[in-house]
Amino acid sequence: MQRKFNRAGKSKVFGDSGYDENLASVYEKLTNMMGKVAEADETATFLERLSSGRTAFELGIGNGRVAVPLSECGVRVEGIDNSDCMLELLAKRTDLIKAWKGDIADFSLEERYDLVYCVHGTFTLLCGRAEQIACLRSAAKALDDEGALVIELRVPDLDGFVSCQKITTTLVDRENTILNAEVHDPLNQNLRSTLLWFSGTSVRRFPQHIRYVYHQELDTMAEYVGLKLVERWGDWGGGAFTDVSKRHISVYRRTTS
Incomplete structure (x- = not known):
């Protein structure tokens, strides 16, 4: 992906961070x-x-x-x-x-x-x-x-991966449960993850891709x-x-x- 940027702020986004x-x-x-x-x-x-x-x-x-x-x-x-x-x-x-x-x-x-x-x-x-x-x-x-x-x-934190996959619990309280599902690509030091936020009857999904x-x-x-x-x-x-x-x-x- 080509990137362009100048002081006026013309740019293309990077990655698929989920910050939408x-x-x-x-x-x-x-x-x-x-x-x-x-x-x-x-x-x-x-x-x-x-x-x-x-x-x-x-x-x-x-x-x-x-x-x-x-x-x-x-x-x-x-x-x-x-x-x-x-x-x-x-x-x-x-x-x-x-x-x-x-x-x-x-x-x-x-x-x-x-x-x-x-x-x-x-x-x-x-x-x-x-x-x-x-x-x-x-x-x-x-x-x-x-x-x-x-x-x-x-x-x-690469402990706990089984077949390059892991699910962890990030937060649990009276109203919310937040889980994180990850897939590890060790050759490229990449982690693809999806944060799942359960609150009441709603579920939100936030994907993320990083290079650690x-x-x-x-x-x-x-x-x-x-x-x-x-x-x-x-x-x-x-x-x-x-x-x-x-x-x-x-x-x-x-x-x-």
Whole structure:
């Protein structure tokens, strides 16, 4: 698939992430149930430090879950997303953040930023290694000389697959049951999944396709485009990254101007 992007926001979407009108309409409720809304302020505090309180650019800005609290810290935040529906949610939420439609694998910006960040595994929605490297290269070019790139990724959880298939229970409460059905393609490091949300008598289905990345490979791809790892944490509160961590927050800086 060819991608085109410019400042005006002409772009073609990537992957089959499921971030369409169906998901956009319930995104905030779903992320709140998954605990992501609750940690947004902690995420913003972490990112504000690395932006030095000046400028930040988000890859996959969505409805502004992180961008809004970061902007409330005094940071000028801009961003791109490939979903018109999510950008509409952001526009309804605030008029202080400039965002436009774009492809995080292929973008070029007129301005350089103190911080570029990509959270909640959005990076893995790029389903090929070449696209992921292209994203890192574009991000590196968007950084100021002393700027930082922050990427949050889940540690791949490949336990429990039988014949490359797995079903897990994500949430069960009095009103909701959320299941995740996954199919693993180990040769391409791909996971195709469908989140099934049962609520009352309704059932919603949200498909997703990702290419998972281990932190060692992420470091290698970053080095290839002129970035070096300077920090790695196990959570937004500054917890250590260990062999039992479920995710990592990795911070990179440019090796050359």
